[in-house]
Amino acid sequence: MKKLIFLAMFLALLLPLTAAGGDLFSNTLDHSSLDHSPFDHSPVLHHQTHYHGQLSSNPFTPHSTANPFTGGNPYGDTIANPYSEVGRALQNPYIGGGAMLFTTDGEYRGNLNSNPFDPNSVSNPFGEYGSPFSPESINNPFGAGSPFNPDSPTNPFGHGLMIISE
Numbered sequence: 001m002k003k004l005i006f007l008a009m010f011l012a013l014l015l016p017l018t019a020a021g022g023d024l025f026s027n028t029l030d031h032s033s034l035d036h037s038p039f040d041h042s043p044v045l046h047h048q049t050h051y052h053g054q055l056s057s058n059p060f061t062p063h064s065t066a067n068p069f070t071g072g073n074p075y076g077d078t079i080a081n082p083y084s085e086v087g088r089a090l091q092n093p094y095i096g097g098g099a100m101l102f103t104t105d106g107e108y109r110g111n112l113n114s115n116p117f118d119p120n121s122v123s124n125p126f127g128e129y130g131s132p133f134s135p136e137s138i139n140n141p142f143g144a145g146s147p148f149n150p151d152s153p154t155n156p157f158g159h160g161l162m163i164i165s166e
Contacts, residue, residue: 049164052078052086052099055112055138055153056160064160065153071163079112079163086165089113093123099165101129101138103151109138109161 053063053071063071065079074080079099081087089098090113098113101122110122110129117124122138124130135143138153138161150158 049166050077050085052163052165054160055079055101055163056158057154057156058158058160061159065163086112086163089115096121099163101161102164103161104159105151109136109144112163 051063053065054061056064056071057066058064059066061067065071068074068080071078072080077084077086079086079090082091086099089095093114093116095113096111096115096118098111098115098121101109101112103109110127111118111120113121114123115121116130119127120129121127122130125132125139128134128136130139131137132139132141134140137143138145141147141154144152145154146152147154147156149155151161152158153160
């Protein structure tokens with residue numbers, strides 16, 4: 001299932017680039033969207049997705065949230081802009097959903113929002129993706145949040161996690 005999600009995400013990113021000659025990291029991808037299946041907690045690809053950069057502490061990675069000119073731009077459709085769709089979900093703890101985090105292998109790492117009651121939120125201290133004890137959580141310094149993991153947002157030399165929303 002994880003390999004199928006990664007393959008579909010990879011093709012969804014590549015097809016607009018090859019078909020229209022556009023930028024691989026353009027904000028809108030026309031071929032797929034992420035939605036949650038009622039039977040599974042992992043996302044299912046459907047209509048249209050938006051790429052919002054990489055959740056990373058590496059300022060030299062293209063589209064990193066630590067880079068103020070790309071993924072950390074406070075005026076773009078990024079998490080640094082509190083008026084953007086993704087930024088609002090981080091500012092308001094009562095909004096569910098928000099963007100989703102994925103590794104480069106296509107593994108789902110939770111919802112990027114500040115809602116502590118969302119079961120898939122990285123802000124839920126008791127959830128699978130927010131608990132400091134869960135190996136799937138970016139808040140676990142010995143699991144997915146390890147500074148030695150290349151997909152970890154805390155790795156100063158890594159590439160971080162992809163931020164994707166519907």
